[in-house]
Amino acid sequence: MTNMLHRPVNDQLSLQDIRQKNAARIFHALRVSPEISQRELVDQTSIDQATVSVIINALVDNNIVARKKETSQGKVGRPRTALSISKETSILMGASIEPHAISLVATYMDGELIDRVTLDTANDMKPTIERVYSAAKDIAKNAGFSTKQILGIGIGCPVVFDVETQQVWSSRHIDWPKVNISTLTKQFDVPFLFDNDANTGALAEKYFGNCQNIDNFLFVGGPWGIGGALFIDGQPYKGSSGYGGEIGHMTVVARGRECGCGKRGCLEAYASEKSILARLAERGTELDDIHEVALLAKHGHQFANHILYEAGDYLGLALSNVTNFFNPECIVLGSEMMRLAPLIRDQMQHSLRENTMEGLEPNIILSSLGQHSIAMGGAAHVLESFLNQPTGLIRYLS
Ligand SMILES: [Zn+2]
Numbered sequence: 001m002t003n004m005l006h007r008p009v010n011d012q013l014s015l016q017d018i019r020q021k022n023a024a025r026i027f028h029a030l031r032v033s034p035e036i037s038q039r040e041l042v043d044q045t046s047i048d049q050a051t052v053s054v055i056i057n058a059l060v061d062n063n064i065v066a067r068k069k070e071t072s073q074g075k076v077g078r079p080r081t082a083l084s085i086s087k088e089t090s091i092l093m094g095a096s097i098e099p100h101a102i103s104l105v106a107t108y109m110d111g112e113l114i115d116r117v118t119l120d121t122a123n124d125m126k127p128t129i130e131r132v133y134s135a136a137k138d139i140a141k142n143a144g145f146s147t148k149q150i151l152g153i154g155i156g157c158p159v160v161f162d163v164e165t166q167q168v169w170s171s172r173h174i175d176w177p178k179v180n181i182s183t184l185t186k187q188f189d190v191p192f193l194f195d196n197d198a199n200t201g202a203l204a205e206k207y208f209g210n211c212q213n214i215d216n217f218l219f220v221g222g223p224w225g226i227g228g229a230l231f232i233d234g235q236p237y238k239g240s241s242g243y244g245g246e247i248g249h250m251t252v253v254a255r256g257r258e259c260g261c262g263k264r265g266c267l268e269a270y271a272s273e274k275s276i277l278a279r280l281a282e283r284g285t286e287l288d289d290i291h292e293v294a295l296l297a298k299h300g301h302q303f304a305n306h307i308l309y310e311a312g313d314y315l316g317l318a319l320s321n322v323t324n325f326f327n328p329e330c331i332v333l334g335s336e337m338m339r340l341a342p343l344i345r346d347q348m349q350h351s352l353r354e355n356t357m358e359g360l361e362p363n364i365i366l367s368s369l370g371q372h373s374i375a376m377g378g379a380a381h382v383l384e385s386f387l388n389q390p391t392g393l394i395r396y397l398s
Contacts, residue, residue: 020394022047023055024387027085030065031110032212035082055397056083062396063089064109085110090151091143093136093190094378096197097121097157102132103375106139109151109386111208111379115139116372125176126184133188151386152191154378156200158222163195163242193381197374198227198245199236201334201367203384204377206231209332209369216328220247220319221335221367222374225260226268230326247322248272252314267318271311271344273336279307294343312344316351319364323356334367335374341366 022045029044030036038056042049059065066086069079087108096103102119119135122128132155137147159176161168166181185192195203202219205211215234221227226248230237238244248268249261256265257275269275273290280287280296283303287293297304319331333341341348353361367373386392 016394019055019397020388022051023059023393023397026052026055027059027064027387027393030083030085034084034110035068036084037080038083041083058397064393064396087112090149091140091145092151092379092382093139093153094200094375094380094382095132095136095153095155096200096372096374096378097128097132097155099158102128102135103372104132104135104139105372105375105379106136106143107376107379109383111376111383114143116375125179125181129184129188129192133190136190147189150190152193152382154193154195154200154381154385156195156197156374156377156381158197158225158227159194160196160243161194163238166194169241191382191385193378193385195381196227196242197222197335197377198229199238199242200377200381201227201374202229202231202236202245202332202377203380204369204373205332205334205367206236207380207383208376209367209373210365211330211332214329216326218245218247218319218322218326218328218331218362219367220331220333221337222248225274226272226337227335228322230328232326247318250318250321252317267314270307271315271318271340273340276307276311276340280304290339290343297343308344309347311340312347313351315344316348316353317355319348319362320352320355323352323360323362327360328362330363330365332365332367334369335371338366338371 025045025047026041029041033044038052042052056065060067063086066084068082068084070082090109091114092107092109094105098121100121102121104119105116106114108114117135117139119131122131132153136150136153140147140150159168161181168176168178168181181194198219201221205219211217211231215231217231219229228245228247230245249259249263249266251265252267252270253265257269258264259266259269276290276293277287280293293304293308297308322328369376
């Protein structure tokens, strides 16, 4: 009896799921192949013609997809109709909040950049969020959009919190209170979506970067410290409390240097820009950034060379441990790691090769999204929510 009662509900959910997945695949195909024809869309997605037709008609009716008749240019037959994601209906906003700066980007729904600004971080969470909201409104207005057309503001920040409840658990690099973020954002007429910076950076790679067709990868980088996030079988793997993939606190030296997390011997205590500068400062050499360290090393400073060697050695070791365990196809170095990696590449790759099981060595690539990858990940977070939540794309098909 129980089964009979439950079966129709499950069947209904399953149909809804299939429709949502099909719509998301069609949207993704339109995003990566703008100006595609409906026939090409059928071929590319392997979704049957009738389903593609129903979904496209609904999306055109709701101004999410635009049809454009192309001239036949002297060719025989009917003119081709090109389909693209509309650039007029809604926009995405993404932000990276760092201890001293906020990077804010606005994109069309297909991810094409509209504008990018840098703001100062306020001294508390509430005014920081207000600053992001105000700047997002200004960018939208300048681009000819109303606040209502902002689909959401996705934010990556160096904070660990429960994604479901939005409760902040800890914030090591930014002095934020352990509050529930939703209490700070409910006053705004635009949805806010938060995640930690590494998860956000990984999402950017999956939607807009080098990993759009890669299902198993590790993203390493954060604007501050060493963050990490995993994608497994095409899905973000966050672990039981949202901390999955955080490679920065993998122990690379038993009972080694003290780390900001309270443990000892973490990768972050050796291979982050902050730790490298701190190690030199402990020896009386105060420098401002990693490029000054590289210059010092180039001029033969023995200790500067030693700590860059160790940074590469331990980073390679940590990446090999992840590789032996998860077998990712590639590892993307983004954000801070893009500055550091070229300086320690040789030792990192040597250590990776030395410690990785034969045949498993992944491609190590730099993020194509540059220093703004976390902010782009915020925009990707909004897009992901639009494609997968019941309040998003699927409601236009009912
Ligand atoms: Zn640590």
